[in-house]
Structure formats: C-alpha cells, structure tokens
Amino acid sequence: MSTRLPAVTVVGSINLDIIATTDRIPSPGETVGGGALTHQPGGKGANQAVAAARLGGSARMIGAVGDDAQGHLMLASLSDAGVDTTGVAVLDGDATGTALIVVDRDGENQIVVCPGANSGFSVEGLQFGPDETVLCQLEVGLPVVLEAALRSAGFFVLNAAPAMDLPAELLERCDLVVVNETEYQLIPALAEARLVAVTYGKDGSAIFENGRRVAEAPAAAVTVANTIGAGDAFCAALVLALRAGFDYSTALAVANAVGADAVGDPSSQPALARLEEYVARVGVAGVAGQ
Template sequence: MTEHPRPALTIVGSINLDITATTERLPTPGETLGGGVLRRQPGGKGANQAVAAARLGGSSRMVGAVGTDGDGAALLAAMEAAGVDTTDVARVDEPTGTALINVDSHGENQIVVCPGANGTVSLDGVEFAADETVLCQLEIDLDLVVEAARKTSGYFALNAAPAMALPAELLERCDLVIVNETEYALIPALAEAKLVAVTYGGDGAAMFEHGVKVAEAAGFSVPVANTIGAGDAFCAALVLALRAGLGYGAALAAANAVGAAAVGDSSSQPPLEPLAHYIAATTVSA
C-alpha cells in the first residue's frame, strides 16, 4: 500500500519565552501573593502550534523571529529538538518575545505579552509551495498576516487570537478560522466566514459554515494543569486532521482529544502522541 505523507504545515507567528508563576489563586489588582512557583519554558502561540504539529506527526516549519540573546537560542533549540524546521526563524537585534503568566491551581491564567522580536517578523525571502498549508495567529502584526494570506496559494488557516477586527480581504481568503467562544463573540464578522471552528473548553467544539453549525464534537473531562498550550495543540491537530481528509466531526473529535491531553500537562508545549493515536481513540469511542 502506498503511504501518503501528511500535508506540510507552516506556521507564521510568535515565539516567546513563557515566565510562569503558579499560585493557589490569581491576585486581585494591587495585591501581592506569596508562595508562587516560577517556571521558564518555551511558548508563543506560533511556536506552540509548530511544536504541536511536529509532535503530532506532521512536517512543521516555523516562520518567525527571536532575539540574538540567550533566550532566543534556547527557544530555537527547543523547537528544533521537537522536529520543527527553523530555517525561516530570523535572529534580530531585539529582545526575544516574552510572556508573563500567572496561573492558579485550577488552570486559569492572566497573561501579559511583550512582543519584542515578534514585532520584526518578515516574509522577505519566504516562499510557500503550491500545496503548502499555512497557519497564522494574531500575536504578530496584522498586516503581516494579511501578507501571508496573499502569498499562500494552498490552504490558509487562521487562529484569530487574540481577538481583533479582521479585514474583509483576510476573512475571504481564510479556508478555516479557529477561535474560542469568547473570540467568536468578539468578532461578529466570523458569522459570515466560510468555515469557523469554535472551541468551548470542556464542552467540546463545533464547526460553522457561514454561521450555520454543520458539525460538533464533545469535549473531555480531564484534570487541568495548564490551559495555555491546549488551544494551540487543538489548532495544529484540527488543521492536520482536516488536511488528512477527515470529516468535520471526526477532525473536531481528534483535535478535542489532543487539546485534552495538552491541558493535563503543565507545559505550554506538551508532549503528544502521533495524531493517528487520537484519531483512533476518538473513532473507537464514537
């Protein structure tokens, strides 16, 4: 039998160092909490999605930027160790992007992002193959995302997070938009988009065509360690599953399983099984 290679996935997006303080609860404005546990780990929505794609079994390429500092070198090494092609990650004379994160014992979080080198990401010299799948987020400049959409002749997906108004040109070009329920409410134009996947946390996810629900899949009840990387793992899994030919419902179910696996790990770039594992598990349970 001829083995069909998984479609290539290229991620254009952010690369951050996550500095995370875990406390029993989140502080109120002006309050100081003691007893926190501090961790430094690779993050950024773009890098998280690239690493997830590589670990799920898809060939993954990252387009982004890091500083020439030690943090940048460490983040590049982490992506490469996961199997991500970092050839198109620039080293620039800016601090590496950093996210300051507070997470409570229930996995809820507060995040402040300092973009640094992410503000310099460029597509100069970057080419996309005719059959290449490109996934963007909104932690980089919106004009750059629009440029990526224009340059992509293959499948273009957008994780519209953080939520913001989107140009009509960008929405029209998207083959798929992925958001959570809050982002879906904050971007009314998504009701007219061709295809939108909406996540509802533990309640699962649904797919909408021009505002009409066409598929849904139940979520999973799992202990929550950290929600930060779970949405990114879901995005990578959903795009890979759809591009592998799965129907909407099956793709959502597999992506939900990946997200559930991610939320149970404290890392923003959690270890994952190959995508086929989650497809098989959700097919059996269905």
C-alpha cells in the first residue's frame, strides 16, 4: 500500500452554480415561490478536483473559464482549495460555464448546464506522466475526453456523467468507469467494461469486473441537504483510495463515507476531512498518508 496519496489530474468542467432552494421542484409550467438563491463554484470537473485536494491528494485541474468575473472567481476558489490551476485556460470572448439548479427540501435537484468556455478548450499538446491518475467526466466535449484518455500514460478514470453513448476506443482505454445506477442502465456497453463502480444512493455502491459484481459496500444513513456534489466527492475518494492500494470493498466503504458527508453539506464543493480520517472511520488499519 502507498504511503502517500496519488497525484490526480482532473480534465473537466468548471461552472458557476446558480442554485434555487425551494420546498419542492416545480412541475412543468408551474411557478413555486419562496425560494432562496445562492451562487457557488461548481462543475463536475472542478468539484472532483476540489474534493481530491481536500481529501489530501495532489490535484491539478485542466479546463477553461471565461475572461469574466465569474471565471476569475472560479479560479480563485480552486486555488484556495489547494488545486493547481496552471492548466486552466482563460478564454477571451467565452462566458464561464453556468449550471442552473433547483434543489428541494429533500436534496433532490434538477440541473440545466450552459457549457460556455467548457466547450472551447483542448488538451492538445498536454502530456501526462506515468504516475499521474487522470480523471474525466462528460460535461466537456467527448473529443476532449477521448484525447485525454489517449494521452494518459497512467491510470485513466471516466466518470461517465451525464450518460451518453461511448466510443469503444474510449471504453477500452478506461481503467475504471464510475457511474450511478441510472447511468449504468443507460450505457449498455458498461456491462462488458473492465472495471465499473456503480453508486445506488441509500443502497450503497458496488464494483463490477467484466460485468461480474466483485465488491460492494453499504451506504451510511444521513440527513440529505444537497446531492449535487456527492457523486463527485465519492468519485474523487474512490480514485484516491484505490490508487493508494486499498482493496475494492474498503475503497467503496471509504468513498461512501465521503459521499455521506457531502450530501449533508449544502455546498456543491463540500467541506471534507482528510482521506485517512474516513479510512479510520470505516475501521481499516494501515491508513494511507501516515
């Protein structure tokens, strides 16, 4: 088992989250009053990079923001969390990506993403080291994700969200795919993928190897405040735990504990403890990072 957490490079989206919190999510054509509005840093890529850094990993962000007030705020937020932002492009003429989110009293949400600058960057010319774990999602263009996968010389992880058809060339390069149960059903090719982690909300999580369920872990009972960043925190924690040498079941249990803390926090980029604290919480000896 490694004595230090791995370096993680996240290639993905950076958004400003505009969040309306209401008692319930409106039906089509309906107006619901009494909401509370907040602006928060978000985007699946940024959320995962921040989670990795707060958990104690060395995190680098590759992405893009607009040359606007929102973009500079997102860069400052990433840096404040300990993320290396030297790979984030500031694109003149493009607006920073924005997510419009409605969250109800149970933490369920509806999200519309306006990609903005997330659609305008490239990984051409970037190199990734053999010890570098690369983590992507699908809120940026599929060609960017595929190019990152092909350029990655080490462990490559895809959080296949939002769900879409994936080219065989990309799936073959993935050392790990992370999805929720809905995404797993919407991407049939994952049934034959090398290694897939699936989250089931209150029913925990599991890992499938070539379609065979080889590990699982229960979820912790928590009061839900916001589910927006929970999957991203789970993903970062799982990657760090697996790359630190923990077995599948332990890595899932640790990631579930991190996800439980995340859903209890109203932020898209929740406050988290160091990974070793979650390892200790699930009762595993030989804590990584010590």
